[in-house]
Amino acid sequence: MMRSVLRRLQPSRALPVALVATAFAVALTEPADARRRGHHRPAGGYNPPYAAMVVDVKSGRTLHAVNEDALRHPASITKVMTLYMLFEQMERGRFALDSELTVSAYAAAQSPSKLGLRPGSTIEVEDAIKALVTKSANDVACAIGENIGGSESRFAEMMTRKARSLGMSRTNFANASGLPDADQVTTARDLTILARAIQDRFPRYYRYFQTRSFAFRGRTIGNHNRLLGAVQGVDGIKTGYTRDSGFNLMTAARLDDRQIVAIVLGGKSGASRDRIMADLVRSTLPRAYAGNRQTPAVVEVAERARPAVVADAASRTRTQVASADADEVETTASTAISEPLDIMPSRTTTPGSAGMRRPASPLPSSAQAYAPAAIQPSFPAGGKSEARLASVDAPSRVEAPVRSVATPRITPTAWVIQLGAMDDEDKAKSMLAEARARAGGMLGKAAPYTVKVEHGGATLYRARFSGFSEQDDAQDACKALKRSGFSCFATRS
Numbered sequence: 001m002m003r004s005v006l007r008r009l010q011p012s013r014a015l016p017v018a019l020v021a022t023a024f025a026v027a028l029t030e031p032a033d034a035r036r037r038g039h040h041r042p043a044g045g046y047n048p049p050y051a052a053m054v055v056d057v058k059s060g061r062t063l064h065a066v067n068e069d070a071l072r073h074p075a076s077i078t079k080v081m082t083l084y085m086l087f088e089q090m091e092r093g094r095f096a097l098d099s100e101l102t103v104s105a106y107a108a109a110q111s112p113s114k115l116g117l118r119p120g121s122t123i124e125v126e127d128a129i130k131a132l133v134t135k136s137a138n139d140v141a142c143a144i145g146e147n148i149g150g151s152e153s154r155f156a157e158m159m160t161r162k163a164r165s166l167g168m169s170r171t172n173f174a175n176a177s178g179l180p181d182a183d184q185v186t187t188a189r190d191l192t193i194l195a196r197a198i199q200d201r202f203p204r205y206y207r208y209f210q211t212r213s214f215a216f217r218g219r220t221i222g223n224h225n226r227l228l229g230a231v232q233g234v235d236g237i238k239t240g241y242t243r244d245s246g247f248n249l250m251t252a253a254r255l256d257d258r259q260i261v262a263i264v265l266g267g268k269s270g271a272s273r274d275r276i277m278a279d280l281v282r283s284t285l286p287r288a289y290a291g292n293r294q295t296p297a298v299v300e301v302a303e304r305a306r307p308a309v310v311a312d313a314a315s316r317t318r319t320q321v322a323s324a325d326a327d328e329v330e331t332t333a334s335t336a337i338s339e340p341l342d343i344m345p346s347r348t349t350t351p352g353s354a355g356m357r358r359p360a361s362p363l364p365s366s367a368q369a370y371a372p373a374a375i376q377p378s379f380p381a382g383g384k385s386e387a388r389l390a391s392v393d394a395p396s397r398v399e400a401p402v403r404s405v406a407t408p409r410i411t412p413t414a415w416v417i418q419l420g421a422m423d424d425e426d427k428a429k430s431m432l433a434e435a436r437a438r439a440g441g442m443l444g445k446a447a448p449y450t451v452k453v454e455h456g457g458a459t460l461y462r463a464r465f466s467g468f469s470e471q472d473d474a475q476d477a478c479k480a481l482k483r484s485g486f487s488c489f490a491t492r493s
Helices: 002-008 017-028 075-091 125-134 138-149 152-166 188-201 203-210 270-287 386-390 425-443 471-483
Strands: 051-056 062-066 100-102 122-124 213-216 219-222 234-242 246-255 258-267 308-312 316-320 336-340 397-401 403-406 415-422 447-455 458-468 489-492
Touching: 051 188, 051 270, 062 188, 062 270, 075 125, 075 138, 075 152, 075 188, 075 203, 075 234, 075 246, 100 125, 100 138, 122 125, 125 138, 125 203, 125 213, 125 219, 138 152, 152 188, 188 203, 188 246, 188 258, 203 234, 203 471, 234 270, 246 270, 258 270, 415 425, 415 471, 425 447, 425 458, 425 471, 458 471, 471 489
Parallel strands: none
Antiparallel strands: 051 062, 051 258, 100 122, 213 219, 234 246, 246 258, 308 316, 308 336, 336 397, 403 447, 415 458, 415 489, 447 458
16 A cells, blocks of 8 residues: 555655645555445545456356456455465364464554554454454454464465465465555456355355354444345355455355355445345346256365366366366366466556556466466557456467376275365375364265376376265265365265
8 A cells, every 4th residue: 555655646846745644644544444434435436447257156157257357456355365364274273263363563553444452462263253254354364364474474475375276376465454555466256266265165164254243342343244134145255445446345145056156346335336246146146056066166276286277068168176077077088278378467457546466476387376268368568458458368278188097096986075186195195084084984984095187297186085876975975074174076986
């Protein structure tokens, strides 16, 4: 925010210093989540850059998309990734719901919206979760980042690496809260991946996004998300606002075995954003697939691993993590992997007053999360508007087959469960051992094994359980794994 403000407020020598200072102070008071503004539209013809996307969770099909690959500021939707990181640490046993997080002076000094915690004080993890979900408290988000990463900047780097491992190839985080920063960018498409991933990975903790209000030290704090309880099917998850981003909303909804995730970025006001989202949910949820899930859960891939882009008859292309099976999508003789030639945009785009930069310090090419070529625009030389940049033709693609080699230790049964893919076989075996220990009896007779996948010089090991003759048995075991905090899906062997 400071860099953005300074760019806008370069004073001439004739401009009074007091006037610049006043304007600078006013700019810094803009909250990351506009509680004080309510649902009113900011004055002055406010028109932030817009983007939106709706994805059918079960089929992976895109139901609605506008500027879905254009760079945007996430604002407080950032906190969904902050909570993803916290949930992961809780799953690993580092924190419990009653663990105390220490609040530094730096965290306490964050701009509103915040709880107003004092330097040196503590807050329980469960209260911290609820504070992010409801009040979108920036001081708490910063404290979470510092307690996990040691510093907020290091935590932001961890968040960016996590985004890459999930397949969010155009997202870069600079802080834990979503407070204004020119380097904090994402896309509507990337956020649909995050919306799916946090539900798939942490079903035990996702329920916190349904919190309407919570009591904290004598105060009752309500949720900024006004669609909860107002639109049928909506069960979360997060709002956001900065002046440069506009009014943002990430939503998940399910009804009658149908499930979607939806993103709206750049609403002109909270009310207009909510109307847009409500209309999208009501129009797309009835069109979502109601049968058994066709797409695997979003799982993390080790940094050196590459998600595969698999041809999909329903939606032309779909980003499949490397753990996806070739026989789970409609293909011909072999599955084709489409690799975009341009992994990251080559130029800076500047929608909004602060400008947007391409994600800083991208991972090496071997660690890049591959995405469909249609969502990796090759930015042309010369200045063009964001609207034109969003419509640039996708780069050409190359195709290469993927080769799977099953380890000959067991003969897989008709149905198997897959947990994920790792860049090291020992890691895959460790994942299987931990899953069996946590899931208990449901996996008592299941046989763990790995499948080696080679593609483009990268080697992955899929972690699987065999021992299921019927689809229902495999799905029941997978549900037990999800209750234990693991992502998984059942598939034919």
